[in-house]
Each structure stands twice: as structure tokens, then as C-alpha cells.
Amino acid sequence: MKVRKAVITVAGWGTRFLPITKAQPKEMLPLVDKPLIQYAVEEAVNSGIEQIILVTAMGKQAIEDYFDRSFELEYVLEQKGDVRRLQEIRELSDLVNVCYIRQKEQLGLGHAILTAKDIVGREPFAVFLPDDIVDSKVPVLKQMVEVYEQHKTNVVAVDRVSIQDTTKYGIIEPKKISSHIYQVLSLAEKPEPAQAPSNLGVVGRYILMPQIFDVLEATPPGKNQEIQLTDALQLLLRQQAILAYEFEGVRYDTGTPLGWLEATIAFALKHPDIGHKLREYLRQLL
Numbered sequence: 373m374k375v376r377k378a379v380i381t382v383a384g385w386g387t388r389f390l391p392i393t394k395a396q397p398k399e400m401l402p403l404v405d406k407p408l409i410q411y412a413v414e415e416a417v418n419s420g421i422e423q424i425i426l427v428t429a430m431g432k433q434a435i436e437d438y439f440d441r442s443f444e445l446e447y448v449l450e451q452k453g454d455v456r457r458l459q460e461i462r463e464l465s466d467l468v469n470v471c472y473i474r475q476k477e478q479l480g481l482g483h484a485i486l487t488a489k490d491i492v493g494r495e496p497f498a499v500f501l502p503d504d505i506v507d508s509k510v511p512v513l514k515q516m517v518e519v520y521e522q523h524k525t526n527v528v529a530v531d532r533v534s535i536q537d538t539t540k541y542g543i544i545e546p547k548k549i550s551s552h553i554y555q556v557l558s559l560a561e562k563p564e565p566a567q568a569p570s571n572l573g574v575v576g577r578y579i580l581m582p583q584i585f586d587v588l589e590a591t592p593p594g595k596n597q598e599i600q601l602t603d604a605l606q607l608l609l610r611q612q613a614i615l616a617y618e619f620e621g622v623r624y625d626t627g628t629p630l631g632w633l634e635a636t637i638a639f640a641l642k643h644p645d646i647g648h649k650l651r652e653y654l655r656q657l658l
């Protein structure tokens with residue numbers, strides 16, 4: 373069955389961006405000229421996703437407003453004759469069919485995904501953690517959908533991380549199948565470098581079979597008393613294969629101020645309107 377739906381989890385507290393996230397979702401921070409969340413939504417649309425399920429929480433209304441229509445704003449732009457901006461904001465609300473569900477208690481990523489169970493139904497689906505933004509020719513999820521179509525099983529995106537960073541990721545024990553594809557033999561949650569089975573870290577894109585919901589329901593709270601997706605994937609391995617796909621592209625973790633700045637500079641340098649001037653400015657600064 374085709375991957376038609378994507379769950380994007382945005383219910384976390386975003387503590388690494390406090391105090392900003394006290395009053396505004398980190399997903400609405402700009403990355404050059406668009407909010408971070410738009411990159412995930414556009415990647416999903418460009419990968420063939422037909423419905424997006426955003427798992428939100430208290431304080432995230434700005435995201436709903438962003439993808440909704442704003443007749444008042446359209447009227448103002450129309451009166452001003454600003455056709456370009458009018459078209460831009462209309463396109464935004466027509467981008468894709470988005471529905472929202474609230475995670476009432478922030479009990480972890482696994483729990484956030486479980487919140488979307490009834491809307492997803494019994495079909496394979498994608499999961500996006502929108503902090504991970506990948507600059508690539510072919511959208512990462514589209515690359516993963518191809519792997520899914522060939523193998524019809526769970527696919528997680530992996531990236532090579534530096535060995536001292538294994539403590540920040542779920543790390544896979546891989547068995548190589550082909551140049552970019554590995555079979556996951558086991559998963560270790562944030563291991564110390566000496567214990568890490570590889571340096572392939574799971575990052576924020578997944579294609580999951582619906583059985584993950586049954587497994588998540590049976591997964592006990594793990595680290596920080598949260599229902600951890602990594603724990604559920606480890607349990608899922610008992611009944612289904614999980615493939616790891618080393619995608620083509622450069623990943624930025626925009627969930628930290630430094631990662632966000634790196635992504636901002638990298639994307640801005642490539643931007644046709646401002647890239648050239650920014651390069652000059654950075655040269656002067658250095």
C-alpha cells in the first residue's frame with residue numbers, strides 16, 4: 373500500500389530554545405524566509421504525501437494559523453494590489469490537507485505518534501521530526517518511499533554521526549544490504565561511544581508499518597519516564613524487519629540554537645536574492 377499520510381510531531385516543549393519557546397513554537401522560527409515547519413510540510417508534499425497529521429500541544433496555535441486561510445490578510449493585500457504576496461499566502465493554505473490532533477500530556481515522541489493512531493488507520497505512514505532539515509536534490513522522504521516500495525517494510529533514515537555524538541542518537545547495529553541500505557539488527561538508545569554498535573544514528577524521518585501502534589501501546593515508559601520510539605522500534609524488531617537508509621543530502625539539526633544558525637547561514641548563502649550579499653558581509657566580518 374502507498375505511503376499517503378505523514379505524522380509530524382510538534383508537541384515537544386522545545387526547552388533548548390527557551391526563553392523563546394515560552395511564548396512561541398520553535399517550529400515557527402524562520403529559516404531564511406520560511407518557518408522551519410514549512411520545510412517538513414513541503415518535503416512531505418514533494419514526496420507524494422496526501423494528508424499531514426500534525427501532533428500539537430498547548431501553545432502551538434501559531435502553526436495552525438499559519439497553514440489556515442486568512443481572509444482579512446488576503447483582503448488587505450488585494451486592496452494594496454500586492455498580487456505576488458497574495459498568491460504566496462493563498463498557495464500556502466492550499467499546500468496540502470493538514471489535520472491537527474493534540475497530545476494532551478507530553479509523554480514522549482512514542483506517545484505523540486500513538487496519538488495519531490486513529491487518524492492514520494491500518495496503513496504504512498511517514499513520521500517527520502521537523503527539527504531535522506535536509507538539503508538534498510531529491511526530498512529525503514521520497515528517497516525513503518522508493519526503498520519502502522521495494523521492500524515493503526519499516527524504513528528509518530540514518531546519518532553518519534561523529535563518534536563522540538553517539539550519546540545524542542539512537543544508534544543502529546547494521547548489516548549492510550546494499551550501498552545505502554542496512555538491515556537493523558538492534559538499536560541502542562544514546563550509547564556511549566565505546567558501546568555504540570556503529571556511528572549510524574537514526575534521524576527524524578521514518579516510514580512505519582501500522583503494527584508500530586500495537587507495539588507503542590505495549591511499550592513501557594523508558595528514559596525520562598517517556599514512551600520512547602527507539603524502545604518501540606527495538607520491540608518491533610521481534611516481529612518485523614526494519615531497514616535503515618543512509619540518505620543523500622546534508623542534514624541540519626535545527627533543534628539547537630547552533631544547529632539552527634548553521635542551517636540559516638547555509639540556506640541563506642544559497643538563496644538567490646541574499647546569498648551574494650551575505651557572503652560579502654561574512655567575508656568583511658571575518
Ligand code: UTP
Binds near residue numbers: 387389427
Ligand atoms: P525532542 O526530544 O527534540 O524535544 O523531541 P523537544 O521538546 O522538541 O525539544 P527540547 O529537547 O525540549 O529542546 C523530538 C520530537 O518529538 C516531539 C517534538 O516536538 C519533536 O518533534 N515530541 C516530543 C512530541 O511531539 N511530544 C513529546 O511528548 C515529546
